[in-house]
Amino acid sequence: MSEVIENTIGFQQVLRALEYALKHSPFYQRHFSAIVPKNITPEAFRQLPFTGKEDLSQNNRDFLCVPQQQIAEYVTTSGTSGKPVTIYLTKNDLLRLAKNEKESFELIGAKPGDLFQLMTTIDKQFMAGLAYYLGVQELNAGMIRIGPGVPALQWNSILENNPAILIAVPSFLINLIDYAKQNGIDMNQTSVRSVICIGEPIREEDLSENILARRIHSDWNLELFSTYASTEMGAAFTECEAHQGGHLNEELIYLEVLDEEGNEVLHGEKGEIVISTLGTEGTPLIRYKTGDVARIYREPCACGRNSARLGPILGRKNQMIKFKGTTIFPPSIYEIFDSHSEVSCYKIEVSKDYLGHDTITILLENKIEHTPVMIEIIEECKAKLRVVPHFVFLETDYLRSQVFKNHMRKPEKIVFK
Structure with a gap:
């Protein structure tokens, strides 16, 4: 494993990040109180205690x-997986954001002079919208900031x-797509x-396209980048452009993908994503457990790059649902509803009953309540989830207002009550 660290980013970069955190962060001074950076080997680094979302919160x-006075931006996490926390950015951290996004845009084949349309928020302390904007400027391209919805x-x-x-x-x-069809817009022109x-x-x-991507492509001939x-x-x-997983930017992130015992998983295997910035x-993180589970790909990509790549997020550890004795991750539920063109909007509500057991309620459009597609959905729930959730049917515009909320930075497709 030491070879992985030294050959990909240079272990000295990891040490510099650790030394900086120990020198300036009150949290890491306590967290790593017995650590002497000059004595840290790659093997010893893998034994350092993790940082978790609870620590940050x-x-x-x-x-x-x-x-x-050196903080240039205050951004917050979205709160979809816990209490929102603040990440403090200096001017140099903003330059780091811009570098990351510019290089990400180049990965998809974007060039100076291209025009982007931003359909996510850039306000509400949202880092992604800010990062995209900075990256477009760094690329010397153009940006139309429409925002969500x-x-x-x-x-x-x-x-x-x-x-x-x-x-x-x-x-x-x-x-x-629905709007274009209803208003005579030829998306492919x-x-x-x-x-x-x-x-x-x-x-x-x-790494093949999932149901949501295939559904989009059935109507709109464009290239989707994850x-x-x-x-x-x-x-x-x-x-x-090879679509074989998301590339690691080795200058900005040290990546570990670990099994339940904390061991690095092999090429093609899945584990929890742990990062060191x-x-x-402003806010360096060392051995930070994201809670996200994905497969890692270490072999060279078809594009010729040698950087490690991550597959799609297979689940979040804090979003595991135990329903009627069955373990379910939200993507398994998404797949059922994304596969039906009759379903344009839905929301999942997970709550506890009086015994403390998880219950699942699916909010759907009332136009499909008494249709054959509902029978198909119920049968798919039995086959794929092995359980049938409770369904509530709502008027389409109201349901969409509950999913695409004006004050939210992302669609609220699932909520844990």
């Missing part, structure tokens, strides 16, 4: 490594301004050639 300010406004901009690349949540593309997909997987475990990122890491894993000033 309970000790948020103690992760800060610079005086407050409002299909009519998105299409007006596409038809008037001719962007080549969209940045969007994949499930929102279904709403764009527009300027759009590709979409950078954020927040949802578009790949199966074997990404994986988090506010904490301040970087993204982005697919290249490199070159961050």
Whole structure:
């Protein structure tokens, strides 16, 4: 394993990140109180205690490594997997964001002068929207900042301004497709050639397209690029044009993918993603457990790059559902509803009954309540989930307002009550 560290990013970079955190972070001074950086070998690094989301939530300010007057941006996590926390960015951290996104855009074949349309928020302390904007400027390209939702406004901009690349949540593309069909817009005659997909997987475990991606492609002939990122890491894993997993930016992130015993998994195996940030000033993280599970690919990519790659997120450890004795991860539920063109919107609510057991309620459009597709959905739940959740049917516009909320940075497809 020491060879992996030394050959990919150079172990000295990891040591510098560790030394910086020990010197400036009150949290890491306590967390690594007995550590002497000069004595750390690659093997010893793998024995350092992890940092978890709970640490960051309970000790948020103690992760800060610079005086407050040096903080250029305050960004927060979305809160989809716990209490939102603040990540503090210096000017150099913003340059790091810009570098990451510029190089991510180059992975998908974007070039200076291309025009992007941003369909995610850039306000509300959202790092992704900010990162995309900075990366586009670094690329010397153009950006149309529409923000989330409002299909009519998105299409007006596409038809008037001719962007080549969209940045969007994949499930929102279904709403764009529905609007285009209802309003006589020929999607395949527009300027759009590709979409950078954020927040949802578009790949199966074997890296083939999942149902959501196939559903989009059944109507719209464009190229979809998968990404994986988090506010904490301040970087993204982005697919290249070979679509064989999201590439690690080795200058910005040290990656570990670990099994339940904490051992590094082999090529093609799945494990929990653990990251250490490199070159961050405001809020460095060392051996940070993301809770996300994915497969890692270590062999060279078809594009010729040698960097490690991550497959789609297969589940989040804190989003495992135990329902009627069955373990379920949300992607298994998404797949059932994404596979039906009659379903344009849905929401999953997970709560506890009076005995403390998980219960699942699916909110669906009332137009499908008494239709053959509902019978198909119930049978698929029995076959694929081995259980049938409770269904509640709502008016379409109201349901969409509960999923694509104005104050939310991402569609709220699932909520744990």
